[in-house]
Amino acid sequence: MNFLYKIFFIFLLNATPLLADEASDWLKKEIDNILDAYKDTSVSKVDRFNLIEDSINNNFAGAGISKFVAGKSWFSASKETKKEYVKLFKRHLALNIASIMQGYSYQEYVLINSKYDEKNKVSMIDMEIHNDTGNLLVTWRVKKSKDRYFVIDLIVADISLVVTKRSEFNSKLKKVDQKLNELNVVLRSQNESSYSIITN
Amino acid sequence: MINIKSLLIILFTVFINFSVLSDEADKVTTTSSDFETTYNEDEIFDPIEPINRVIFGFNNVADKIILEPVAKGYRKLPSPIQSGINNFLSNLRAPLVVVNQLLQGQGKNAAETTGRFVVNTTAGVLGLVDVADKIGLEEKEEDYGQTLAIWGVGDGFYVVLPIFGPSNLRDSAGLFLTYSTDPFNAYAVREGEGWVVPLRTATNAVDKRSKIIAEVNALRNNSVDYYAAVRSSYYQNRKAAIQNIDDSELTPLPLISVEFE
Numbered sequence: 001m002n003f004l005y006k007i008f009f010i011f012l013l014n015a016t017p018l019l020a021d022e023a024s025d026w027l028k029k030e031i032d033n034i035l036d037a038y039k040d041t042s043v044s045k046v047d048r049f050n051l052i053e054d055s056i057n058n059n060f061a062g063a064g065i066s067k068f069v070a071g072k073s074w075f076s077a078s079k080e081t082k083k084e085y086v087k088l089f090k091r092h093l094a095l096n097i098a099s100i101m102q103g104y105s106y107q108e109y110v111l112i113n114s115k116y117d118e119k120n121k122v123s124m125i126d127m128e129i130h131n132d133t134g135n136l137l138v139t140w141r142v143k144k145s146k147d148r149y150f151v152i153d154l155i156v157a158d159i160s161l162v163v164t165k166r167s168e169f170n171s172k173l174k175k176v177d178q179k180l181n182e183l184n185v186v187l188r189s190q191n192e193s194s195y196s197i198i199t200n
Numbered sequence: 201m202i203n204i205k206s207l208l209i210i211l212f213t214v215f216i217n218f219s220v221l222s223d224e225a226d227k228v229t230t231t232s233s234d235f236e237t238t239y240n241e242d243e244i245f246d247p248i249e250p251i252n253r254v255i256f257g258f259n260n261v262a263d264k265i266i267l268e269p270v271a272k273g274y275r276k277l278p279s280p281i282q283s284g285i286n287n288f289l290s291n292l293r294a295p296l297v298v299v300n301q302l303l304q305g306q307g308k309n310a311a312e313t314t315g316r317f318v319v320n321t322t323a324g325v326l327g328l329v330d331v332a333d334k335i336g337l338e339e340k341e342e343d344y345g346q347t348l349a350i351w352g353v354g355d356g357f358y359v360v361l362p363i364f365g366p367s368n369l370r371d372s373a374g375l376f377l378t379y380s381t382d383p384f385n386a387y388a389v390r391e392g393e394g395w396v397v398p399l400r401t402a403t404n405a406v407d408k409r410s411k412i413i414a415e416v417n418a419l420r421n422n423s424v425d426y427y428a429a430v431r432s433s434y435y436q437n438r439k440a441a442i443q444n445i446d447d448s449e450l451t452p453l454p455l456i457s458v459e460f461e
Contacts, residue, residue, distance in 0.1 A: 080415075080444065092422070092424075095422050096418065096422045099417070099421060099422050100414065100418045101416035102414070102418075103413070103414020103415065103417070103418065104414070134283075134286070134411060136411075144296070156415060157412075157437070158436055158437050158440035158441075159432075159433045159436045159437055160436060162434045164288070164419075164433055164436070165430050165437060166428075167244070167426045167428055167429070167431070167432035168423055168424060168428040168429040168432065169424065169425075170428075171425045171427075171428035172424050172425045172428070182222065183424075186424050187424060190423075190424045193421075194421055194422045197421050198421075
């Protein structure tokens, strides 16, 4: 009987619906996980990035963002190309977020405000990063799906990461006639370069 | 104590859970609505892109070898010195901010900025200390580019200015107006101390750059097209400044599906 409770508890952990006002608590825990990884000097840079990449892949809507960023080129791509692109984009996203968070690793932050957009079912959580000479506002956009939360965008000083990526990828895709497979080549090369910078 | 059989069943259950989740993540389906967006970021008018890219390349090198190292050195100064320089430069901009607030019909904001200027110049020791902020007079920035936009002047096309960086025709005109009407610049030139103008510009650039070292490096090291990323960032940032709206309300929400994550 005791064993059955344990099994039930495992399922319960996966299925427990989080309340909307808990989005900030959830986000704070995930941000702390990433920032703590930077502060732990006993972890190698490669292990640190792997840990952060896992966290970002679990908590960001990587596949959804990748589709949005690809824009119209998504329609004409084959299933294999799409799959490869999503995989590469998720790593690209992790490298971008890890690089941004690295800059904040030794700064104090506080989640100052949380708003819920009823129409779009999106929570917007403001994070204020403090340093000696001023504060920086970062807004996290969080959406709930299947009883858990996903980050769908990160806005740093009025600049949306997702919108910037879409514009950037669109510029690149225009040069290759919207061929996603050709973008994959560029993306793979960029990921290798970014990975080398963040792990060395 | 849990026995081996129980442990295997728990591991199997957890494995199945993760397998289902990871399998779901690979199932990429899409509908046409996923690509609908009201945001016209993809439509930035950039007819002189090849020239802009050359100037951007030059600016990028200048940033790497001059501005960024100087900004990093500046960050090592004691924070009261950095804050003092920032406050002083900000206070020097205040008269033109007031002019632009008036031109935009922001009477209340103009009165507050005037109050800030008076308080900071006197009690704040020539603007070195932001006393006004402590008594509730919050800093607000307005420039000629924003004023022209409020008056209905369009962006024109995107242009990268040597040294000054990303801009557009309207904001470049605004920048020219700023330099030609700034009372402190005019006073310095009239007194035969014209060297103060480039020194002020350079100090301002270093101060601003020092606040975004991590962000610029993150963008530069991780972009498939750094030029396009900076162009987009510039337009988003200016749009927010012109509309004076808060970050979380700024960009229309991209329609991102999370159903298959």
